[in-house]
Amino acid sequence: MGSRWCAECQQRVQILNGTLCEVCGLPQKTSGVCDTCRLDGPHFRALRAWAVFEDPVRKALHKLKYRSDVALGDALAAHMVHYVKELNWPIDMIVPIPLGRQRYKERGYNQVGMIAKPLALALDIEFAPKALMRRKETRSQVGLSKQERQKNVLGAFQAGAGVNGKNVLVLDDVSTTGSTLSSSAEALLSSGAKDVYALTVARALPHHGLKHA
Numbered sequence: 001m002g003s004r005w006c007a008e009c010q011q012r013v014q015i016l017n018g019t020l021c022e023v024c025g026l027p028q029k030t031s032g033v034c035d036t037c038r039l040d041g042p043h044f045r046a047l048r049a050w051a052v053f054e055d056p057v058r059k060a061l062h063k064l065k066y067r068s069d070v071a072l073g074d075a076l077a078a079h080m081v082h083y084v085k086e087l088n089w090p091i092d093m094i095v096p097i098p099l100g101r102q103r104y105k106e107r108g109y110n111q112v113g114m115i116a117k118p119l120a121l122a123l124d125i126e127f128a129p130k131a132l133m134r135r136k137e138t139r140s141q142v143g144l145s146k147q148e149r150q151k152n153v154l155g156a157f158q159a160g161a162g163v164n165g166k167n168v169l170v171l172d173d174v175s176t177t178g179s180t181l182s183s184s185a186e187a188l189l190s191s192g193a194k195d196v197y198a199l200t201v202a203r204a205l206p207h208h209g210l211k212h213a
Helices: 007-012 035-039 057-066 071-087 101-107 111-123 146-152 179-190
Strands: 046-052 093-096 132-134 157-159 167-175 195-203
Touching: 046 071, 057 071, 057 111, 057 167, 057 195, 071 111, 071 195, 093 111, 111 167, 132 179, 157 179, 167 179, 179 195
Parallel strands: 046 195, 093 167, 167 195
Antiparallel strands: 132 157
């Protein structure tokens, strides 16, 4: 993508790998399910992220989100295709996390959809941008604690009948605690989805010494 997503930028991407919790996908020292997911597990079956939320991925996502550099959606999706195939999840459709009406009006597009659509096309999977809707406007999750995030997105989503019996991959640009994705998964399952997997381009990691595990 030229200067927007040059070869040097691509080489600097920190892929999120190593020993991860089987459910939430956060780095940990031992394999299996982390204590947090055992005690209070999310509604999705598993969450994974392609890269760590640091430059150059962070810069690329900000350009896509705030500067209308929509071509970056195709570029990011192209790099995620192999990663998603390697997950070997039984996915029937890809659903992007929807924006609230006000944010969509301000931005004019859903940046997550700009990644989800080419990703679905490359994987030959149904792209279903209207399968999930926001029932209420929510404040930005930035700066909120995990409990505040969960409360903020509680009951925020509603899913359509088209997800009934389907294995759904719900996509977002960045995840921190997974609260938004869990809330969306709850709505999808309530509308009859068979199973829900969650994927993000990047993951914001807590500073717990396992950042590069």
